[in-house]
Amino acid sequence: MNTEIPRISDFPTGEENIGYAQYFIGKSYMATLTTNKDLNVPLLNVTFEPGCRNNWHKHTGGQILIVVGGEGLYQERGKPARHLKSGDIVEIASDIEHWHGATAKSWFSHLVIACNPKTNENIWLEPVTNESYSEANQ
């Protein structure tokens, strides 16, 4: 159990997200929330420590984020960053390059739905630079 993680939502935090750590700056945690593959809606809770964000990436099948706690950021390539708080939804269309994560000062949790899981592929790109991240936080 990760006793240092504040309770920012009612959803389970899970374990440290080792599997994807190579695509993240900072520590994140992941809990798997569904198991029935026939439903075709894999659902996770991902929690980011302050300053943690994932690399630029895209999903061939798209993705939906459901914000459940803390404060975070979402940015699509070429657009200003969007500030996120509990109750916000982000619909990420197929093949749109983007990143998401916590703000510099807050923990952040969002549920993640991997859309079109039978055909989806995640394509990971370069890290979000400190400069870009700092600008997104302003």
Add this chain to the structure above:
Amino acid sequence: MNTEIPRISDFPTGEENIGYAQYFIGKSYMATLTTNKDLNVPLLNVTFEPGCRNNWHKHTGGQILIVVGGEGLYQERGKPARHLKSGDIVEIASDIEHWHGATAKSWFSHLVIACNPKTNENIWLEPVTNESYSEANQ
């Protein structure tokens, strides 16, 4: 705006759920949270007033409930009712007869994901009797 509805989650409550009222006992409210049909994950927030529940029904494509506020109930045919609170997830397999709703004394909100939306059909059955509902509340 429905000023009489308490704020039990950070998600929008939407409007009175007139379209499905024929399949519900009591008043419910519905907000559509996503619009991109290519993602194949229609996402709604449904809020039930105390005592409100839907009829027995099933989904050929299955359904996922994400509880975000208040206290509710979920029951599958032939099983004891499950008490639900924020942070709970319900995975409903294809063709499983069930109902869900608020407890007798609490408002209740869950997000709903209609699974396999390209082929899913909702099949509505008989109302949950006062006797069954009362038993589920105990």
